Amino acid sequence: xxxxxxxxxxxxxxxxxxxxxxxxxxxxxxxxxxxxxxxxxxxxxxxxxxxxxxxxxxxxxxxxxxxxxxxxxxxxxxxxxxxxxxxxxxxxxxxxxxxxxxxxxxxxxxxxxxxxxxxxxxxxxxxxxxxxxxxxxxxxxxxxxxxxxxxxxxxxxxxxxxxxxxxxxxxxxxxxxxxxxxxxxxxxxxxxxxxxxxxxxxxxxxxxxxxxxxxxxxxxxxxxxxxxxxxxxxxxxxxxxxxxxxxxxxxxxxxxxxxxxxxxxxxxxxxxxxxxxxxxxxxxxxxxxxxxxxxxxxxxxxxxxxxxxxxxxx
Amino acid sequence: xxxxxxxxxxxxxxxxxxxxxxxxxxxxxxxxxxxxxxxxxxxxxxxxxxxxxxxxxxxxxxxxxxxxxxxxxxxxxxxxxxxxxxxxxxxxxxxxxxxxxxxxxxxxxxxxxxxxxxxxxxxxxxxxxxxxxxxxxxxxxxxxxxxxxxxxxxxxxxxxxxxxxxxxxxxxxxxxxxxxxxxxxxxxxxxxxxxxxxxxxxxxxxxxxxxxxxxxxxxxx
Numbered sequence: 001x002x003x004x005x006x007x008x009x010x011x012x013x014x015x016x017x018x019x020x021x022x023x024x025x026x027x028x029x030x031x032x033x034x035x036x037x038x039x040x041x042x043x044x045x046x047x048x049x050x051x052x053x054x055x056x057x058x059x060x061x062x063x064x065x066x067x068x069x070x071x072x073x074x075x076x077x078x079x080x081x082x083x084x085x086x087x088x089x090x091x092x093x094x095x096x097x098x099x100x101x102x103x104x105x106x107x108x109x110x111x112x113x114x115x116x117x118x119x120x121x122x123x124x125x126x127x128x129x130x131x132x133x134x135x136x137x138x139x140x141x142x143x144x145x146x147x148x149x150x151x152x153x154x155x156x157x158x159x160x161x162x163x164x165x166x167x168x169x170x171x172x173x174x175x176x177x178x179x180x181x182x183x184x185x186x187x188x189x190x191x192x193x194x195x196x197x198x199x200x201x202x203x204x205x206x207x208x209x210x211x212x213x214x215x216x217x218x219x220x221x222x223x224x225x226x227x228x229x230x231x232x233x234x235x236x237x238x239x240x241x242x243x244x245x246x247x248x249x250x251x252x253x254x255x256x257x258x259x260x261x262x263x264x265x266x267x268x269x270x271x272x273x274x275x276x277x278x279x280x281x282x283x284x285x286x287x288x289x290x291x292x293x294x295x296x297x298x299x300x301x302x303x304x305x306x307x308x309x310x311x312x313x314x
Numbered sequence: 315x316x317x318x319x320x321x322x323x324x325x326x327x328x329x330x331x332x333x334x335x336x337x338x339x340x341x342x343x344x345x346x347x348x349x350x351x352x353x354x355x356x357x358x359x360x361x362x363x364x365x366x367x368x369x370x371x372x373x374x375x376x377x378x379x380x381x382x383x384x385x386x387x388x389x390x391x392x393x394x395x396x397x398x399x400x401x402x403x404x405x406x407x408x409x410x411x412x413x414x415x416x417x418x419x420x421x422x423x424x425x426x427x428x429x430x431x432x433x434x435x436x437x438x439x440x441x442x443x444x445x446x447x448x449x450x451x452x453x454x455x456x457x458x459x460x461x462x463x464x465x466x467x468x469x470x471x472x473x474x475x476x477x478x479x480x481x482x483x484x485x486x487x488x489x490x491x492x493x494x495x496x497x498x499x500x501x502x503x504x505x506x507x508x509x510x511x512x513x514x515x516x517x518x519x520x521x522x523x524x525x526x527x528x529x530x531x532x533x534x535x
Contacts (some may be wrong), residue, residue, distance in 0.1 A: 051400045053535040076402040089391040091331040100323050104401040246486060313449060 004029040004187045005050070005156060010059035012045055012211075019045040021211045023059070023311040028188060029155075032182045034202030035191040036305060042211040044084060047160045049187070051081045063156060077106065080154030081083075084161045086145030090134040094125060094144050097133060098151055105152035112151075119147045121300050122177065124170075138165040146174070157181060157188045163197050171183075199301045207308045214308040222304050229272060230296040232265040232280055237290040245287060249279050264297075316403040317445040327418055337377070337423040341452030342430040345369040348475025349434075362438075363446055366431030371423040373477040374457060375464035378420040379489035382465055385412060396535060406527035409469050415525055417465045420456050428454050452508055456497070459515030463493040466522030473533070474527045 003026035007197030010023040020042045027033045032081045035041050048054040050061060052072050061068035063075045063288055088097050095116065121127045123143045128136060142165050149157060159178070163171050178201050182188055192198050198205060209221075215222060228253060236243065243263045247255040256264050259275045267276050273296055286293050299307075328334045344365040386409065389395060398408055428450055436442045443498060467489040473482035496515035499507040 048535065053396060055532075056534055073402045076400055079400055081397070081400045083393060083396050085393060086397070088393045088397075089327055089389065089394055091327050096326070100319070101397060101401065103319055104398065106402065106405055147399075175425055 002029070003027060003115055004031075004064060005033075005189065006060070006061070006062040008047070008055060008060040008062075009146055010046065010049060010061070012042075012049065012054065012057045020049075020057075023208070023211070023213055025206055025213065025216065027187055028186045030182055030185050030190040031203045032178060032190060032201050032203040034198030034209060035208065036193070036198055036205060036301075037190060037208035037215075038095055038123060038193060038309060039193075041208045043208060044160055045211075046208070047081075047138075047158050047189065047191065051079060051158055052076065070275045076215075078155040080149035080152065080157045080161050082142075082149045082157075082159045084164070086142060088133045088141075088144070088181050090132070092133050093130050094120070094133055094136075095129045097144060098148060101148040102277050115151055122150075123147055124173065128215050139167060139170060142166060143170070146177075150177075153186075155185075157186055159188065159190045161193065161195055171197065182275070195301045205301070209309050211280045213309070219301060222301075223299055230271075231268065232273075232277055232294060233297050234263040234265060234280060234284065234294050235292040236261045236277060237292045238262060238286075240289050242287040242289055243284075246280060246283055249276075249283055251276050317407045320398075320403075321395045321414050324411055324415030326350070328415065330331050332383075334419060337419055338426055340368060341373065341377075341423040341427040343425045344373065345431060346434075349431075353430055360462050361431070361514050362434045363431040363442075363450045365426065367450050367457070370427050371453065371457040371460065373494045374420055374424045374461045375401055376485070376489070376503070377423075378416055378425055378461050379464040379468035379471070379485045379493075380482065382412065382468030383472040383475065383485050384478055385416070385488065387478050387481045388467065390535075391477070393535070399535060400508050407534075409473065409526060409530050410523065413465050416468070417462060420461055420465075421447060423479050424457060424461065425455060435447040442504070447496045456500075456508060458513055459519075460493040461494060462494070462519035463515050465521065466519040466526070467492050470526040470529075472521050 005024055005025070005027040010020050012016075012020040016114060016185065020095055020239075023042065025033070035043050035046070049057050050063070050068075052068060052075065064078050066074045068075055092100075092266070098116045098119070099112060102116070107115065117129070118127070120129055124147060125140065125143055125147060128140060133141055133155075136144065136190065142162070144219045146159075146162065158180075163174060166174060175197065178188055178190065190202065202219070204216065204218050205222060206216045211276060234243070239260060243257065244255060246252060246263070249265075252265055253268045253269050254266045256266070258264060265276075267273065267282055277296060281291070281294055284294075321420045345362070348369050349362050349365045395408060399405060432442060432447065432450060436445070468485060471481050471489055475484060495518060496511045499510035499514065503509055
């Protein structure tokens with residue numbers, strides 16, 4: 001599938017500070033692209049360039065076949081955007097905000113009459129339709145922000161830290177909505193500091209640090225490229241010191257007990273993982289240790305992220 | 315089309331945030347206060363129509379410039395415009411709509427204040443001299459053209475100022491004073507000076523608004 005969004009060599013400086021340096025990303029149609037990085041890494045700058053809020057930059061942005069510098073209006077017809085801190089004029093009610101933004105996005109009265117209640121129901125905002133946005137909580141305001149981004153059914157949804165301030169139920173709901181939109185063909189660029197949220201929804205993930213892309217890939221690809229100590233975790237039932245004997249197994253480089261009831265078996269570089277698990281299970285059975293669980297520890301997105309960010313820091 | 319929509323939207327905002335009430339009631343009330351003060355301090359009582367015209371011309375421009383500058387700086391700094399700028403509209407339409415919304419509101423407030431003055435004069439004296447009416451109308455026309463310049467200055471200051479405080483200072487320093495530029499034909503005593511004043515004011519306001527629009531277009535949000 002061809003790329004719906006193409007960023008090529010994006011470079012942007014603010015004064016002497018280099019916010020982006022040669023950032024290139026391709027996002028396929030219907031894909032959810034998770035964009036992660038520490039504060040000041042360049043995520044918001046990338047999104048602001050993509051949405052046309054920052055128009056002075058080097059590089060090229062193409063969305064749906066349109067060049068951003070030449071066809072900004074065409075691109076804006078395809079775009080839905082939820083900024084990191086969404087803000088509305090204080091006098092606006094939820095309904096009035098959606099009417100205005102819907103009309104500006106080209107929706108007719110008939111479309112608005114049908115879509116506003118539907119979108120509000122989808123986001124659990126039906127009860128606050130005629131309330132002033134300034135009277136709503138931060139989480140509710142964030143949902144109104146998402147409503148204005150979804151109302152015109154954009155082809156590309158750009159979400160900058162969209163889950164801030166949302167309760168766990170709303171986060172789940174939010175992620176389900178994003179997954180549902182992507183299933184219907186909407187392309188989503190989604191940034192977050194909350195790595196597990198990105199992990200839950202993203203087809204591919206990009207890690208940015210100091211304005212440079214450190215890695216792009218699926219979670220599986222990032223894990224495969226991430227070189228860390230492979231470890232088998234064994235959960236013990238009851239206390240026993242016999243676990244220390246596991247260090248004598250072939251292919252095992254060391255055994256540690258980080259806390260009571262948990263044993264970590266570190267494998268040598270060339271040890272075959274499945275065989276090692278079989279050997280550990282057989283050994284603990286032979287030692288008479290009662291076991292509650294045995295599994296290979298996989299690096300979490302947190303570990304992968306911190307690894308790449310640490311490399312960049314160093 | 316988006317300019318009309320945004321203009322209507324701004325007016326609805328002024329209505330809902332009570333800005334209109336404060337303008338449309340406030341300006342005539344201030345004129346009334348001036349009338350009572352002037353009646354108490356001097357032996358000769360000035361016609362209320364004249365007092366209203368003086369109040370409108372002295373306050374209207376500053377009010378318009380401050381309103382526009384503060385609205386734009388506040389909304390710019392809160393990133394309210396982000397959701398407008400990512401839609402298929404021209405950037406300058408946002409501030410052009412705001413200019414006309416504030417101008418129309420202040421112009422209506424000014425007209426109401428002068429009208430209240432004329433009605434009050436008629437109610438208290440039973441007569442309304444034609445010269446007074448014509449003077450008031452000419453004064454109102456001149457004032458409205460000066461308010462247009464103040465609105466242009468307010469928009470420009472709103473676009474370039476980093477904070478509300480800086481914006482307020484700039485409006486006080488120059489935003490209001492600049493609105494007297496169109497009065498040059500009157501000061502020079504040219505024949506038909508009022509027409510030149512209005513034409514000059516409209517051209518000056520358009521130039522200020524055009525400059526503000528260009529800077530807003532180039533702005534990085």
